Amino acid sequence: MSGLSEKAAQPTTWGEGRFIERRRSRRRQVSQRVLVIHGDTTLPGTMQNISACGCKVRFPTPPVLPGTFEIFFPDTRERRKCELVWRSDREIGVRFADVAPLPSSE
Numbered sequence: 001m002s003g004l005s006e007k008a009a010q011p012t013t014w015g016e017g018r019f020i021e022r023r024r025s026r027r028r029q030v031s032q033r034v035l036v037i038h039g040d041t042t043l044p045g046t047m048q049n050i051s052a053c054g055c056k057v058r059f060p061t062p063p064v065l066p067g068t069f070e071i072f073f074p075d076t077r078e079r080r081k082c083e084l085v086w087r088s089d090r091e092i093g094v095r096f097a098d099v100a101p102l103p104s105s106e
Helices: none
Strands: 028-038 041-050 054-058 068-073 078-087 091-096
Touching: none
Parallel strands: none
Antiparallel strands: 028 041, 028 068, 041 054, 054 091, 068 078, 078 091
């Protein structure tokens, strides 16, 4: 699973179905085309939300991704280094690599 521990790849839960919110900034809902780039591979996806710290991307098919990669935003021509935080079948959550990680709660 791309080098992530099971704990890091799964949402942190607290109680019955309640999640601990660990984001530092509010998400903004969007529907924007993006390209995920790693090595010689480019995967098209749709960014579904974004914050100052990261974003969520949905793909037409389940992606195979390493722990770090870049996302290219064609609308703004911006390219950001990213770290994979979580994944589901066709969605990923990423942290922009230039944003400091949250302190560990352990």
